[in-house]
Amino acid sequence: MKPSIALIGSRGIPAKYGGFETFVEHVALALADDGYAVSVSCEGTNPPRPARYKGVELFYFPIKPFRRIFYETLYDVFSLIRASVACDCIIMLGYGAGFFFFIPKVLGKRIIVNVDGREWTREKYNVVEKTALYASERFALLYADAVVADARAIRAYISSSRGRDAVFIPYGVEEPSSVPWDPMQLGERHDGGSGFNTVGSGEYYLIVARLERDNHIDMMIEGFLSARTDKKLVVVGNFLDQRYQKEVEALITRHRGGQQVLFTGGIYEKSALNMLRQHCFTYLHGHSAGGTNPSLLEAMIARNLICAHDNQYNREVCNRFALFFNNADDLCACIQLLEAHPEEYDELRNGAYKRAKAAYSWDSVLREYEALISATLK
Numbered sequence: 001m002k003p004s005i006a007l008i009g010s011r012g013i014p015a016k017y018g019g020f021e022t023f024v025e026h027v028a029l030a031l032a033d034d035g036y037a038v039s040v041s042c043e044g045t046n047p048p049r050p051a052r053y054k055g056v057e058l059f060y061f062p063i064k065p066f067r068r069i070f071y072e073t074l075y076d077v078f079s080l081i082r083a084s085v086a087c088d089c090i091i092m093l094g095y096g097a098g099f100f101f102f103i104p105k106v107l108g109k110r111i112i113v114n115v116d117g118r119e120w121t122r123e124k125y126n127v128v129e130k131t132a133l134y135a136s137e138r139f140a141l142l143y144a145d146a147v148v149a150d151a152r153a154i155r156a157y158i159s160s161s162r163g164r165d166a167v168f169i170p171y172g173v174e175e176p177s178s179v180p181w182d183p184m185q186l187g188e189r190h191d192g193g194s195g196f197n198t199v200g201s202g203e204y205y206l207i208v209a210r211l212e213r214d215n216h217i218d219m220m221i222e223g224f225l226s227a228r229t230d231k232k233l234v235v236v237g238n239f240l241d242q243r244y245q246k247e248v249e250a251l252i253t254r255h256r257g258g259q260q261v262l263f264t265g266g267i268y269e270k271s272a273l274n275m276l277r278q279h280c281f282t283y284l285h286g287h288s289a290g291g292t293n294p295s296l297l298e299a300m301i302a303r304n305l306i307c308a309h310d311n312q313y314n315r316e317v318c319n320r321f322a323l324f325f326n327n328a329d330d331l332c333a334c335i336q337l338l339e340a341h342p343e344e345y346d347e348l349r350n351g352a353y354k355r356a357k358a359a360y361s362w363d364s365v366l367r368e369y370e371a372l373i374s375a376t377l378k
Contacts, residue, residue, distance in 0.1 A: 002034070003089055003377055004086065004087040005031055005036050005037070005091065006038075006039045006040070006041070006087040007024045007091045008079035008083050009076055009079070009093030009094045010024045010040070012024075012040060012044065012058065012060075013025040013028060013040050013056070013058070018210070018294070019295070020094075022171075023171055024040055027091070028056045029056060031366075032054070032056050037057075038055070039086065040053075041061065041075070041079035042058050042061070043061055043065065045062060059082060061079065069125070072094075073097055076094070076096055077097050080097055080103055081103055083104070084109050085107065087109065088109060088110065088377065089110045089112065090109065090112065091112045091373075092111055092144075093114050094114070094119070095116075095136050097136065098113075098135075098136035098137060098139040099135070101113070101139060101140050101143035111144055111145055112146045112373070112376055113144040114149075114150065114169075115140070115147060115154060117150075117313075119137070119289075119290075120136075122214050123212075123213040124240070124241065141158065146372055146376045147166040147167065148166065148167050148168075148169050149291060150168075150171055150292045151291025151316055152316055153291065154166070154291045155168045169369060169372070170365065171297060172365040172366075173361075174362055175301050176278075176301070177274075178278065180275075181200075181275065181279050182275065185271065186267065186272050196234070199234070199262070201279040202279060202281050204231055204234045205224060205229075205231060205280060205281055205283075205335075206234050206236070206280035206299075207234070207235045207237070207286070208237060208273065208276070208283075208295045209295060210237050210238065210240060211239040211240065212239075214288055216287075216288060216309055217248055218248050218251055219286060219309075219327060219328050219331065220328075220331060221235075222251055222255070223329070223331025223332045223334075223335065224257075224261070225260065226328060226332040227331075227335035229339055231339075235261060236264045236266070237265075238266045274302070277302035277304060278303075281338075282305045282307055283307070284308075285314065286308075286309045287313070287314070288311050288313075290313065292313070292316075292317055292360070297317070297356055300352040300353060300360075302353075303352070303353045304349065305338065305342075305345050305349050306352055307331060307334045307335070307338075308322045309325060309326075310324035310325060310326045317360075319351075321347075321348050321352040321355055
């Protein structure tokens, strides 16, 4: 009989939120199909709370969310204790509860941690939170039986700065089916009177992200508005910081861009997101913290022309098949080049698509996780 596996640290499945959740759904279902007894931790106090999902056991944290960093730490500790009692091997996403990674060790269980980047450097955290995350990272690397880095740059950091070996296993991406252009698919709640239904296929730039500082939403909006394009900018995601939201809104007001920048709020329906990606003129990617970002992979597999923030993680994923910017002026120049000669950049679209297919397949990711689980349990 194969061992029991718990995947904890995400918001749960079915995936409705972000990259970790999509990752967990793919890995959990594949392991269950291969005969493992798999369980997944889930947030949520409101029904429905199904006990199983496609052969995977689900268990829930019975507290409503509050201040995210503290809530997530409590959630992770609860999940860690529950999984340490019930399962043979734990795959932990993130290291916010790194202080408590000794728990499975005490109970004779194994723990694999996916470190998900250098969380303690992110701008959204205050000094106390950064200090706690820094310490958590050290304890997580001390106690973990195996460490996974989803980018080679993260693996290099763990090796050089922390003296710990890590296994490079990226996220995967699957090619979606073609979705015809139909803005009505988004529903009225994503329009909000903004005039989104007047936008045509290929007539907008697209951002899909959590709307926070690390993702440079303000920089991309400023660069877009400075380019004086006739196209729209569609921004998919939710603000997590009211102060930052007000800064972005003030920026748009200064540039008189209220009719050009269209906020949809969070969209989690896969068909709607696939439609937006498949029909955008260019995808703007501002993520700077962490490793391989799932939203970037999804843009690549959609054959998007990509303008990405210039950092080691985005360079690693895109290779040479993107345009890169460091500031709003850079992005403005990129947009002006693209609009003047769009036909000259087809190589970037096709190259990004082929790279996503070759380097970031779920089949490869799943094989590597199964191999790591087997090696960790020996």
